[in-house]
Amino acid sequence: MSESPRPTLADVAARAGVSASTASLAFSGSGPVSDATKQKVHAAAAALGYAGPDPRAQSLRRGRSGIVGVVLEERVRAAFLDPVKIQMLDGITEGIGSLGAGLLLLTDTGEAGGNAVGIESAPVDAVVLVGCSPRLGQSVEVLRRRGIPSVAIEGDAGDGIPKISIDNREATRRGAEYLRDLGHTRVEVVTLPFDAARTRGPITSELEHGSTAETASERLAGAREVFPDVTGRVAGASSIEEGLEAGRALLADPSSRPTAIIAQSDLLAAGVIQAAEELGIAVPAELSVLGFDGIRVDGLQHDLTTLVQPSVAKGRAAGEAVVSLLAGDTPRSVCFTSVLHVGDTTAPPRTG
Amino acid sequence: MSESPRPTLADVAARAGVSASTASLAFSGSGPVSDATKQKVHAAAAALGYAGPDPRAQSLRRGRSGIVGVVLEERVRAAFLDPVKIQMLDGITEGIGSLGAGLLLLTDTGEAGGNAVGIESAPVDAVVLVGCSPRLGQSVEVLRRRGIPSVAIEGDAGDGIPKISIDNREATRRGAEYLRDLGHTRVEVVTLPFDAARTRGPITSELEHGSTAETASERLAGAREVFPDVTGRVAGASSIEEGLEAGRALLADPSSRPTAIIAQSDLLAAGVIQAAEELGIAVPAELSVLGFDGIRVDGLQHDLTTLVQPSVAKGRAAGEAVVSLLAGDTPRSVCFTSVLHVGDTTAPPRTG
DNA sequence: GCCCGTTCTCGAATCGATTCGAGGGCAATG
DNA sequence: CATTGCCCTCGAATCGATTCGAGAACGGGC
Incomplete structure (x- = not known):
């Protein structure tokens, strides 16, 4: 019955009594093939259970995989x-x-x-x-x-x-200006990772200098345009957990506590807010939090102030x-x- | 300099002064190739900017695409x-x-x-x-x-x-039993689509009979084990919007209004709750809503009663x-x- | 009746790499 | 010095389809 476990175009062609090239033409439909031949080929294909040209072979020949x-x-x-x-x-x-x-x-x-x-x-x-x-x-x-x-x-x-x-730098600058205009001067930042290792911890000049992550750098630069000496912490990823950890670190010491935190993503911001809640710090009364992205964070009770990107x-x-x-x-x-x-x-x- | 716009393994082999087969062996690393040859091949590859074997050709030959x-x-x-x-x-x-x-x-x-x-x-x-x-x-x-x-x-x-x-039927039955045990008798269902056309509207026996969607059918069957004559509406998809629409239809008429609605997904349930809110119907006081999935629905204020699937x-x-x-x-x-x-x-x- | 043109079909090359079996060179051994 | 054996390299076939140019068949015009 069947020629082989998986019929190929050649099998179909053989059964239809035409050459492989003609069978190919018949399938792609484009070439000049008589209706009679086309039908023969399709009949043979149906009889053999041919599932159509192998995409692997096609993509090799055509140079495109789709x-x-x-x-x-x-x-x-x-x-x-x-x-x-x-x-x-x-x-x-x-x-x-x-x-x-x-x-x-x-x-x-x-x-x-x-x-x-x-x-x-x-x-x-x-x-x-x-x-x-x-x-x-x-x-x-x-x-x-x-x-x-x-x-x-x-x-x-x-x-x-x-x-x-997007306008990472400009946008962050506008956000920072908004915080400054509210009266904030003690501001800290929670950034996205700077390097491939996703090093977590305080922002250091080494990290900044060796940054390979443009987004993080640009957003930080935007904040610096308003608060030139701003520091803070680098998160290991954009997640609530990382934000929570960074927030704990920044808020732990009441004497050095900032009045506002600029988070480089909404998820980080949500984590920072969670950290504040843990420590009994009221948001926004005692701590302002600015996010970035404009997503709706699941489970977050607040309407986050944030930079909404499209x-x-x-x-x-x-x-x-x-x-x-x-x-x-x-x-x-x-x-x-x-x-x-x-x-x-x-x-x-x-x-x- | 370069043989062609995009060097192939053959080009690399030629430059290295070996045959294509040897070059292939050198690349895959597995075959018995002397270190000297291996290095020659890799040097040639580097010189030509060869980016490694073409995955299209590889997958044709190997029969696997990864x-x-x-x-x-x-x-x-x-x-x-x-x-x-x-x-x-x-x-x-x-x-x-x-x-x-x-x-x-x-x-x-x-x-x-x-x-x-x-x-x-x-x-x-x-x-x-x-x-x-x-x-x-x-x-x-x-x-x-x-x-x-x-x-x-x-x-x-x-x-x-x-x-x-998952145990669609059993789970829904358990949910329905829970509603029954609470005292509900006037229950309606909002189902997932039954057919490829995603026909929306009241549940009809034609739709049920022609169902090609096992999940929807099984969950409905589970509800029927407890409320044999239960009817309701078929949604066009699993979404809040569809749930809203179905909810409006089911709740519009105060005289025929159910006391509980079994939704076949959490998103549909969220939509139903939204519909209830629109109509001033209190959940759960005036209407109980049961979901399915166990996801956290964004923006939903309630803690949805639902069947949590893994x-x-x-x-x-x-x-x-x-x-x-x-x-x-x-x-x-x-x-x-x-x-x-x-x-x-x-x-x-x-x-x- | 002959020549030309059109339309359909076929053969062969090609895409780029893998793989098997064969063969060549070299070292060790008798 | 010859032979056995091993390690490395090479040639050629193969994966399955596409495509171009050539050839064949057929019909129409003169």
């Missing part, structure tokens, strides 16, 4: 827990919609041991680098060598790579840039603007 | 909005961790027009069918023909396909089943148990 990679800066599962990432993925999907391409989730961890599909060996036509990964430089180098068109969301990826970003639009712009790149164009970089949302986690400092 | 597909029942972006899906993805990632495979997001919509990568033409080694898709039957048929090992989460996929599920564990089990399948084993189906969490959205019906 897959767009999304490089996340952390383990995939961590990204799923970050609402900003999800919103961006959502936007990317929308943006590449016209390609009909699949989305392959990849990580940046460089631990592609064994048969792992890492950034250096994924059958993708293009990639979107998502997030402010400290490892961005290395990823970009690999992609450049492989000749894979890329788009970066946040983080400067170098020449020829369109960059989709995450979905960022993703969509990235997706559209990918489409444009694959069409041979050279899309331009885009920079979106964030908006300060004043909630109920900021107030003038308590006098005296 | 990619696991995740088939979602709806648009990818919709899945990202559903916390249950995210938790399952999370679990899947964890489960296939040992493979080091990438996760390719696919949808089930069957609109693979043009060059789109659909379920019928994705270079995947295995797939996980996620969710209770009405189109499951068709997807399974395609996968069977292509010879791609599959695992189904929720929904019977037929022989040879391990099924990861979403992450389900995903992990599916991932492990994939690993097992690819290793040539035949993993068994797994059925997890849900737990009734009593929150503050259920109470005895108001007497009189």
